[in-house]
Amino acid sequence: SQQGEEDPQALSIQEGENATMNCSYKTSINNLQWYRQNSGRGLVHLILIRSNEREKHSGRLRVTLDTSKKSSSLLITASRAADTASYFCAFTGGGNKLTFGTGTQLKVEL
């Protein structure tokens, strides 16, 4: 399967802590994206990192990409209860489509 694998599948932290989730893939990519999905809602794009970039920041989000290891990580700093959601990586791998990872369920507790 070309599907990306995300780790961990579920993560529970306290508000104010940092949350790190990882994505691994198997093919060469053009870019890698991260999306958030709140319960019962559609996916919302968070950040895109191109294959020639190693790190990118957006607000409290930091994304890294290691193409030699075929992996990416998403760091959310100073997490808030509103960050509770599922997070998916997505990448162009194996054909002209965006392939999504299996997702990490993040729960931020007060």
Added chain:
Amino acid sequence: DAEITQSPRHKITETGRQVTLACHQTWNHNNMFWYRQDLGHGLRLIHYSYGVQDTNKGEVSDGYSVSRSNTEDLPLTLESAASSQTSVYFCASSGGASYSDTQYFGPGTRLTVL
């Protein structure tokens, strides 16, 4: 503001019936996509379109069809609904020249086939 909408939001139907899920976007995007989301499988691509009159099969296209007669709409039809098609369906669109560009998702349609 531009948006992408789906209707209905919830649908219950019976095995064998034809069902059409609507997707409408006001982004004026050329690219539109249909996905299904199931526990343990993440999002899987059903069909996609890169412009009017263009349609392509995704990885799980059996039992589904789409047509693209204008830029704004990409309806998804289940020709003869099966229980295995019970799922949450998401429509998405993107405006870039590449399939790898950012996609904007609708709110989803929860379909139950009894």
